[in-house]
Amino acid sequence: MSTCSGNCSSCSSSDCGDRKKESLLAQLNPKSNVKKVIAVVSGKGGVGKSTVTSMLAVAMSKKGKRVGVLDADITGPSAPTAFGVTECQGANDDGLYPALTKTGIQVMSINLLLDDASSPVVWRGPVIAGTVKQFWTDVIWEDVDYLFVDMPPGTGDVPLTVFQSLPVDGIVIVTSPQDLVSMIVTKAVKMANMMHIPVLGFVENYSYLECPDCGKKIYVFGESKLDAVAAEFGVPVLARLPIDPKVAESYDNGQMESVNTDAMAAVLEAIENGEKK
Numbered sequence: 001m002s003t004c005s006g007n008c009s010s011c012s013s014s015d016c017g018d019r020k021k022e023s024l025l026a027q028l029n030p031k032s033n034v035k036k037v038i039a040v041v042s043g044k045g046g047v048g049k050s051t052v053t054s055m056l057a058v059a060m061s062k063k064g065k066r067v068g069v070l071d072a073d074i075t076g077p078s079a080p081t082a083f084g085v086t087e088c089q090g091a092n093d094d095g096l097y098p099a100l101t102k103t104g105i106q107v108m109s110i111n112l113l114l115d116d117a118s119s120p121v122v123w124r125g126p127v128i129a130g131t132v133k134q135f136w137t138d139v140i141w142e143d144v145d146y147l148f149v150d151m152p153p154g155t156g157d158v159p160l161t162v163f164q165s166l167p168v169d170g171i172v173i174v175t176s177p178q179d180l181v182s183m184i185v186t187k188a189v190k191m192a193n194m195m196h197i198p199v200l201g202f203v204e205n206y207s208y209l210e211c212p213d214c215g216k217k218i219y220v221f222g223e224s225k226l227d228a229v230a231a232e233f234g235v236p237v238l239a240r241l242p243i244d245p246k247v248a249e250s251y252d253n254g255q256m257e258s259v260n261t262d263a264m265a266a267v268l269e270a271i272e273n274g275e276k277k
Contacts, residue, residue: 026133026165031094032141034068038148038200038271039162039171041192043184045076045153048205049174051251052241053150054082056172059261059268061105065145068098070135071109072162073152074128075121079109084254088112095140103257108139125157132158133165146271155191163195170200170274172238172267177207177224185229200270201238202230209243217242238266 028034040056042049053069061067071079080086080099085107089097098108110131111117121128141147149166152158162168173188175181185202192199204226208217220243230237241263250259 024164025167026137029095029137029140032139032144034141034144034147036146036169036271037166038146039151039159039166039168039197040148040174041151041159041171041188042153042174043155043188044180047153047174047176048241049153050078050082050150051247051256052172052174052203052205053148054079054251054256055247055259055261055264056267056271057105057146057148058103058257058259059264060146060148060271061103061257062261063268066104066106066143068106068141068144068147069108070132070139070147070149071107071111072132072135072149072158074110074123074131074158076152077109077111077121078251079107079150080111080117081254082251082256083107085112086117095138097140097142101257105257106141106144108135129157129161132161136166155187159191163191163197168195168197170198170271172200172203172271173235174203174205175226176205177219177221177226181225182229185226186233189229189233189235198274199233199235200274201236201267202226203238203267204240206243207240236266236270238270239263 040049040053050073057067057069069079071077083101083105085099085101088099091097098106099112100106110121149162151162171192173185175185189199204224206221207224208219210217226237247259250256
């Protein structure tokens with residue numbers, strides 16, 4: 001068009017052949033370098049998603065990769081607790097440096113910016129979503145091979161913001177073996193499909209309790225309903241994690257880097273081999 005200014009966002013024409021699809025992706029901080037972004041999601045709360053996120057980060061770090069954790073659960077942040085970190089490395093005109101764990105995992109969470117970590121974050125959805133976006137644009141992620149995004153449960157403002165604003169390469173869905181799982185997991189998978197983000201696989205947490213005396217597996221929440229859903233969508237079940245008091249204790253004491261992460265082997269393989277669509 002002869003009158004085209006080159007700014008498609010200000011143009012009212014609907015039939016312009018030069019119109020380009022606008023991207024909602026936020027610009028990564030110029031000082032950052034992030035190779036792959038993996039979101040860890042759940043359809044509902046209370047399934048141990050943050051525990052799985054921290055275990056994945058630790059497992060990938062043990063493989064010699066540089067890892068970051070972006071805690072996108074603004075109203076229920078827990079990543080600093082899992083890794084025993086309390087403050088960021090600092091800030092300058094270029095941006096904010098995340099906290100650094102004992103083994104070198106980079107962590108960013110709203111709790112690292114509050115004067116009192118126990119203070120509630122009473123913000124409306126758009127403000128929360130904007131903060132998560134700033135963790136991408138304003139934080140300096142130094143040479144990160146894998147950035148794990150610990151998402152809040154559900155399909156609200158923050159998950160939508162992350163899926164639209166960050167270049168998510170794939171998601172891992174965390175669930176538990178309960179009757180409700182079919183509907184909840186289906187919602188999470190369908191949202192990922194709507195956003196054209198590949199679902200790498202499922203991790204079933206609290207799958208069973210192993211008797212400390214005889215080793216027998218006790219299925220506290222009953223028989224798993226996940227296999228049927230996984231078959232329906234053609235998504236693999238990558239790991240089934242037991243109820244383990246030692247893991248819970250390590251999380252509460254900021255010692256997740258000492259937890260055995262062998263059960264995450266198949267999840268790491270899916271993450272490393274998964275291709276962005």
